[in-house]
Amino acid sequence: MPLARLCFAIVLLGLLAGCGRFSDxxxxxxxxxxxxxxxxVGIRFDQPGLSERTVDGRFTGFDVDVARFVAGELGVPPDGITWRETxxxxxxxxxxxxxVDLIVATYSVTDRRKQQVSFAGPYFDTGQDLLVRRPSNDISGPETLNGRKLCSVAGSTPAQQVRTRFAQAVKLIEYPRYPDCVTALLAGQVDAVTTDAVILAGYVAQNPELLRLVGKPFSTERYGVGLRKGDTEAQTAVNDAIRKMISTGAWRSSLDRNIGPSGYQLPAPPEVTER
Structure with a gap:
């Protein structure tokens, strides 16, 4: 076989192999x-800077960028993604x-959750914090919440952690969504909102004159991509995609664009460890 034809055949076989990466x-x-x-893909629709559906129907934020990058590495173009609120x-x-096929929604990796689902990643590390009204300085940490009203969302763990570890007399208020908690905080109906600092930073960016982060994280949260339990092939493929997003600089670029304007101190990329 002439050299030119041999080279063409090798390239063609490589392309076919790439196209059939997940065909089996x-x-x-x-x-x-x-x-x-x-x-x-399951995402949140109401987390500024992370995952938000805009008034004109677009989806923006760091989690959205992670989901698009992962999908692209799996061979799915942007118009092949169906976004579903979770x-x-x-x-x-x-x-x-x-x-949903996978979830990218500030989904903290925990042993309890891994009894039901699998995770790839992590793709981001943060910590639990408190959102309070300006200019009040009387809430300086979770231990100062006894007798106060603390808001979080149903099905999440942060508020329970505050009661268990720091303030047994705290009054817990639950709403379906974080914006409901933020509205209640602005209206004086609750004294603080708790969840991960990077989530709260988005609401500070929207209301910098009215809200502030306490700025003393008291937990470690590792965000992973949620997958169906035992789906090891997808887990490996998504882990590879996360590593590539980090190594190419796309990870940092997305954070700078979506989270940087809030003033939140961006962390170093995490080590992808889920197996």
Whole structure:
């Protein structure tokens, strides 16, 4: 075979192999859907800087960028992604029922959750903090919340952690969404809102004259990409995609663009450790 024809054949075989990277995956699995150019991704619709649906129907934020990058590495173009809203209370059921293929929604990796789902990543590290009204300085940490009203969302763990570890007499208030908690805080109906600092930073950016972060994180939260339990092939592929997003600089670029304006101190990239 002439050299030119041999080179062409080698290149063609390489392209075919790349196109069929996930072609042997189960049709109803995450990689099986990706092989067909489609994925349904669970995200939050109401977290500024992280994952938000704008008034004109666009999806923006760091989590959205992570989801798009991962999908692209799995062979799914942006127009092949179906965005589905997920909440703290429904993330596990959304995955186990097959409503979504994966979740990128400030989803902290915990041993309890890993009994029901699998994770790839982590792709971001943060810590739990408190959001309070300006100019008040009487709340300086979770231990100062006894007798006060603390808001968080149903199905999330931060408020319970405050009661268990720091302030047994705190009064817990739950709403379906974080914006509801922020509205209650601005109206004086609660004294503080708690969740991860990077989530709260988005609301500070929206109301810098009225709100502030206490700025003393009291937990470690590792955000992972949620997958169906035992889906090791998808876990490996998503881990590879996260590593590539970090190594190419796309990870940092997205954070600078989406979170940087809030003034939140951006962390170093995490080590991808989930197996």
């Amino acid at each position: 995956a189960e049709p109803d699995s995450t990689l099986g859907h990706a092989a067909g150019g489609k994925l349904t 909440t703290s209370a429904t993330r596990e059921s959304d995955l186990t029922s097959g409503v």
